Amino acid sequence: MTRTKKTGVKARGGRVAVIGAMGLASVALAAVPAFAKGSVAITAPHTAHVGKTFTVTARGDDDAAVYLRTCLEGRSGGQAWHQVTCGTVVAAGTDAQAAAHVKATHGGVLQYRAVVYGLTSPNDRRPVRERTSSPATVNVR
Numbered sequence: 001m002t003r004t005k006k007t008g009v010k011a012r013g014g015r016v017a018v019i020g021a022m023g024l025a026s027v028a029l030a031a032v033p034a035f036a037k038g039s040v041a042i043t044a045p046h047t048a049h050v051g052k053t054f055t056v057t058a059r060g061d062d063d064a065a066v067y068l069r070t071c072l073e074g075r076s077g078g079q080a081w082h083q084v085t086c087g088t089v090v091a092a093g094t095d096a097q098a099a100a101h102v103k104a105t106h107g108g109v110l111q112y113r114a115v116v117y118g119l120t121s122p123n124d125r126r127p128v129r130e131r132t133s134s135p136a137t138v139n140v141r
Contacts, residue, residue, distance in 0.1 A: 038062030040070070042114040044136040048104045054138065056084075057099045058114030062130045063092060065118025069127060070096035074112045081113070089122045104140040111135040 040060035048054045060070045071086040087098035096116060104110070113135045117127035 038064065038116065038131055040114050040116050040131040040133045042072075042112060042133045042136045044112050044138050046137075047139045047141060048110075050104050050107055050140055053101050053103045055099060055101055056112045056136070056138075057097070058087075058133070059095045059097045060114055060116035060131055060133075061092075061095050062116055062118060065120075065128070065130060066092055067119040067122055067124065068092060068094075068096040068130075069117045069119060070098045071115050071117065072098050072100050072112055073115055074100075074102075074110060076108055076110050084112070089119060104138075107140050110138045110140060112138070 038061050040058070042056065042058045044056040045054050056072055056074075058070050058072050060068070062068060067089050068091075069086055069089050072084040073081040074084045075081050084102070085098055085100045087096055090096045098114070100112075102110075114133040115129060116131040118130045119127050
């Protein structure tokens with residue numbers, strides 16, 4: 001009894017299919033974009049009293065930009081967001097920070113959010129919004 005090698009059409013077709021599938025998988029993986037890593041966080045008190053000052057702080061980072069700046073935006077009564085303050089420009093790899101001391105002048109609900117901007121230079125006049133935090137709500141009584 002002798003062994004014979006299976007060299008039929010089915011064996012070659014199977015190899016070609018496997019090689020083709022592997023090639024397609026490698027092309028698909030190469031075409032998937034890489035996502036930048038980063039985070040943004042905001043801290044604010046849940047309640048504040050009218051006439052008193054409270055502090056809202058934010059920090060953020062992102063590895064997609066060379067320089068970063070974190071800003072705080074606020075709104076009340078569902079109006080449009082407006083910029084409260086911005087932190088200093090920092091190099092990537094360092095947390096960008098911002099802090100605002102806010103005096104509550106009237107009762108109601110105030111919302112704040114943190115925004116991380118990416119810059120190409122420390123004096124970049126066209127920053128790109130990289131990340132935005134979810135709103136932090138402060139009830140003023």
